[in-house]
Amino acid sequence: MVDKLPMDSTFVVITLPPHEVCSALPVEMPRPRAEERTRGDVASGGEAVHRRTVMERAELELSLLNDISRVLGSTLDLHAVFDGIMRVLAEKLSMERGSLVLLDDVSGKLMTEAALGLTPEEISRGTYEVGEGITGTVVQRGESIVVPDISADERFLNRTKARPIQPGVATSFICVPIKVESRTVGALSVDKRFVDMDTLKADQRLLETLTAFIGQALKINELVTQEREEWLAERRDMSASLRGKYKFDNIIGSAPAMLDVFDTIAQVASSRATCLILGETGTGKELIAKAVHYNSNRAEKPFIRVNCGALTGTLLESELFGHVKGSFTGAIRDKIGRFEAANGGTLFLDEIGTIDTGLQVKLLRVLQEREFERVGDNRTMKVDVRIIAATNLNLQDEVAKGTFREDLFYRLNVVTVSLPALRNRREDIPRLIDFFLDKFNAENGKGLRKISKDMLNVLVRYPWPGNVRELENAMERAVVLSRGDSLTEELLPTSIRAFAQQGRANMASEGMDSLTKRLADQSINEFELREGQIYDMVIRQVEKALIEKALDRCHGIKIKAADFLGINRNTLNKKFKELGLEGDDGAEASAENKAN
Template identity: 50%
Template sequence: MTKRNGKPTVLIVDDEQVHRFMLSSMIKEWGWRCVEADDGTTAVAAVEQNSYEAVLMDIRMARMDGREAFSRIKAMQPALPVILMTAYSSVDDAVEIIKDGAHDYLTKPLDFDRLRLALERAVDHRQVTEKKQQVAQTPQEEGLQTSIIGESPVMLELLDMISYVAPTEATVLIYGESGTGKELVAEALHTNSERKDGPFVKVNCAALAESLLESELFGHEKGAFTGAEKQREGKFVQADGGTLFLDEIGETSQAMQVKLLRVLQEQELQRVGGEETIRVDVRIVAATNRDLEEEVKKGTFREDLYYRLNVVMLAVPALQNRQGDIPLLVDYFVEKFATKNRRNVTGITSECMKKLSSYPWPGNVRELENAIERGIILMRGEELTEKSLPLSIQKYQAQTETTSVSQPSSIYESEKILILGTMKETGGNKSEAARRLGITRKTLQNKLNKYDQERER
């Protein structure tokens, strides 16, 4: 990807000269470079001859409209993000082109904050896409450096995505239930990035009151509040040159979300009680167990912050969706806690492994880890047996032994199980689920609506 003068370059396509000038002036103020084209034909020729980070194009133009121009640009450069501008009367046209692979669309009159956000996401998206292609085409001397354990299909896909995303500067949002190992994913992103020699700083946003969280993140000046006896650097400054992991980002207040958004956009901050503006170079990785898309709809999470964080989403599957990995995890935890507690463990009985493999693990990997540690501490002899496991696991196994497992009765039922399972694996992300299933988002939505109607009957 070529960046002239080190700046990302946007191709602005619009047959109205005044509108092109206005857009170009605005985007240049944001530190970008702009090239203008007055119709689709000129735009296609420009893409043939030069490299751009994004294309911002009107749909309705006199010569070669945006639909045809997009189709030709897509054929030449599939990875080039195209953002469409449309009047309200042509929103349907834009939606159809989005289905064909356009990156985004904006309605006129333009919201400039939304425009800037769309452009930033487009550039980050292209960076990830090109890095993915580079990794796929380049022999790797070293594998992914990670402490994540798993060989199931969903985990191999997650590890594959980490290997593509880690070397980029893209902001990443990690979604997963509590106890699935989101922090390990964040660590893997840092360890396999260009920032690996810099600091990896962690903040649990749910563990601190809002006033304390602000001081923790941004730092404070001496005397800023009662007890502030000296100046303190915040986590953003501590993470300068490295990665900042914001765990449980969904628990932050709207006021804190505004402050976080400013730092993410401007890469600068002020300490609590201070006036000095401090520049920071930090990559943000955030994690949540909440459905932030739903929180945005409810008005409890800012839409602009959500899109700024969700450049790339990585969904960490629940343990019950990767049961094939349980024996690997059990072996790892047995060795870990046997060494820690100075126990001589020669193995684990088949009955014990059967109970561990069949349990649904509502607390995910963290619950499995605790169960194994308890078992090692309470074990008799040199083999880990089911008698050392928590009673909840033993009782659940006794229940499942007397319960028959229903099988899908038709192709329809099999498809339904696959779709709902994929939705769960992706944390309810319909776009990602549709991609994995190989269907359009509209087709997926129609099928989900049908399942909802069945439940209501």
């Protein structure tokens, strides 16, 4: 008998996908003692046969467990695993019938999950209460039960009606519990022809080892299911959040050109139509693409972006379509492409005008046939992907130059969305400023709420060659560098401040020219009867008015008034005398002392 021989322990290792969780259980193998090997040389024929039988049994058990380990490691589909286990038991253990029952969380009953040697009708009858019959008792107690002859045991219910009584033939029944950690969650039962009690007990031990494997597979399945449910819940929450974020109402824009954009994407979002988004760099093409996706029936599927301008040639082809190992230098493993990753969802091809003509042919095929091959592979892949493309180029000009295929252009140009430059929607700038101020306040832990009037005027008048992205960067810089409670023009980038200074200089020059012309016209009209005196009269009046205003602005301090006017103090004193202005030096000194 096996339990009377010295034993060596070996381990059967189970690897379960996809988490590479390994399970190792010991399996004892008989090891003959040295003296037994010596005696074996002269042993009787009966003893040699017995040892050979024991070794054959050990080899059978190891082979069975190896087969079971392969079944467990091949898939996470429990029904496929259970069916595979039944087939191995039938082949290696001469099982006539077998069933695997699990506790149903809803009904609390034991339900047949897999069976061999039973018809569908017989399987449907295989339902038990916990504690009912042998199977229910095994689950209730968590202990195995072995019945040498089912016809002689009153506990055997034969609920499935699959076991006809055959005179002179004893059918054995082995039922062992399936446990997950300390919980009994089901049972594995086997019918087989009775041989002897030693074989029956050996089968029981083998099945108990097997159900330990099954219990671990169930535990891993529970963890995988839980992780998947958590992932799906997070994905649903994220999808809901993104749907809210990219609602059309949340995109800033009240300019007529933007209202046209909103109207177009609202109509096209629910369709399968390919979209082509046109606009200068920084106008928000990706934002519009996401708005189309997250307001469509593909919102819970992936949104994948590819910057076609960042990659060229084989690298871009691999990025889009994937590749197989060894297809080119550096392809050290298989890789799926963005088309596969976006299956069921949306693929956003940014800067599509930069794709070379060779790759344009393959892209055209995907758009037409929804199929492609990975780089280095001849297997055809099918995908269901919506394409949204974007470019800042005039594709019709590129078609005329021969750098972009005409047929691809027409395939992409099903629905065109043209985004206006920021300089053409200046009425939206104040709202964009408020949005970015709130955003960067939150990111930097600041509470800035005020923007100086000068800064606001500059931001509205600036031409924004980089469009909304440049405005966003300018606002981020201003918030990060701010030290007070408000934003001022000095916090803006050098290019924008230079524009503001040049603008003020131009305005001052234009204003002075306008004033001079107005005064000249007025003087000619009002003093035309005093010919020969106009110049002196106008100049004296202007000089007098300027000096009086300067003194008033500088609180009567002559030296500050002179600086303000751009003349020295001696010149100012001279003008006082020429124009008959009166000045109180004592008052000036007093005012200067107060100012200082």
